[in-house]
Amino acid sequence: MDPRKLGRTGLSISPVVFGGNVFGWTADEKTSFDLLDRFFEAGFNTIDTADVYSRWAEGHSGGESETVIGKWLKRGDVARDKAIIVTKVGHPSMGDDKKLKASWIAEAVDLSLKRLQTDYIDLYFSHFPDESTPHEETLGAMAKLKDAGKVRSIGCSNFSAEQLKASLEVSAKGGLPRYDVLQPEYNLYTRDKFEGALADLCIAEDIGVISYYALAAGFLTGKYRKPEDAQGSARGYRIPDYINDKGMKVLAALDQVAAETGASLASIAIAWVAARPGITAPIASATSLKQLDAMIAAGNLKLTDAQMSLLDSAV
Numbered sequence: 001m002d003p004r005k006l007g008r009t010g011l012s013i014s015p016v017v018f019g020g021n022v023f024g025w026t027a028d029e030k031t032s033f034d035l036l037d038r039f040f041e042a043g044f045n046t047i048d049t050a051d052v053y054s055r056w057a058e059g060h061s062g063g064e065s066e067t068v069i070g071k072w073l074k075r076g077d078v079a080r081d082k083a084i085i086v087t088k089v090g091h092p093s094m095g096d097d098k099k100l101k102a103s104w105i106a107e108a109v110d111l112s113l114k115r116l117q118t119d120y121i122d123l124y125f126s127h128f129p130d131e132s133t134p135h136e137e138t139l140g141a142m143a144k145l146k147d148a149g150k151v152r153s154i155g156c157s158n159f160s161a162e163q164l165k166a167s168l169e170v171s172a173k174g175g176l177p178r179y180d181v182l183q184p185e186y187n188l189y190t191r192d193k194f195e196g197a198l199a200d201l202c203i204a205e206d207i208g209v210i211s212y213y214a215l216a217a218g219f220l221t222g223k224y225r226k227p228e229d230a231q232g233s234a235r236g237y238r239i240p241d242y243i244n245d246k247g248m249k250v251l252a253a254l255d256q257v258a259a260e261t262g263a264s265l266a267s268i269a270i271a272w273v274a275a276r277p278g279i280t281a282p283i284a285s286a287t288s289l290k291q292l293d294a295m296i297a298a299g300n301l302k303l304t305d306a307q308m309s310l311l312d313s314a315v
Helices: 029-041 064-074 102-116 135-147 161-174 197-204 216-221 236-241 245-261 265-274 289-299 305-312
Strands: 017-019 046-048 084-089 121-126 151-157 181-183 208-211 281-284
Touching: 017 029, 029 064, 029 289, 064 084, 064 102, 084 102, 102 121, 102 135, 121 135, 121 181, 135 151, 135 161, 151 161, 161 197, 197 208, 216 236, 216 245, 216 265, 245 265, 245 305, 265 281, 265 289, 265 305
Parallel strands: 017 046, 017 281, 046 084, 084 121, 121 151, 151 181, 181 208, 208 281
Antiparallel strands: none
16 A cells, blocks of 8 residues: 555555544444444555534434544544544534534534544545635634644535635735645546546645545446446445446446456556546445455555556446
């Protein structure tokens, strides 16, 4: 496993990041601990979560994932400085007064730190753009968190090229910290949300990129080939979006590379993202040790130029 330099943050992260949205939701506490133990034993070191995870589940209010991670960290089996913890603030579902306003960021970070049972967050993301709050206000709040030692680095998630560029201009003009990491949606099926102007900007500005939905809600594992295959899945509602001619072409290309390598479709799909220009590391989730093994394998899988070209041309 080769660590990867994350833009200008000074952080070195694993080639695959563990998506913690499942912790306390589709993975209970014991399962989550087992998964995290195996992930770190394999030499990987980066966990992604958010204050809103898993607010969408019945009976949940958000913070469940951070709480599980905090309990796992508190055990002390992995030293705090050996784990890179990524979390976020400002999801729209939290309400208009709890997006990226300075007052909410100041409150939210302390709530996250308490749940995570740590003194600092390695990377703190603005989860979604907030058109009602100026970049100056948000970045000014982030500056105070960095000065206080509560946050080491900052990033933004789901920003367009225009929004990211505008934030960089505000940072430069006002002497404020800039977003050094981007988190976009990106996978073999969904490419237009990152490729093009956004990827070019990140490469030009040395902005690290930790992309999400590497497996397209599980579609790229190959286990969903017709709509009824998704029945009973927690993310099954998204699968019909991918079951079309485009999706089948992607799976066919994955099947061909799997026949050549002996690797699983999941490992190949994640490894493809990890090898793309501008990408530092993809995020993937697992709710079983078998799924986690595919993630770990992806972090060590090197696809040939011919295999990358075959996958690139599938869409």
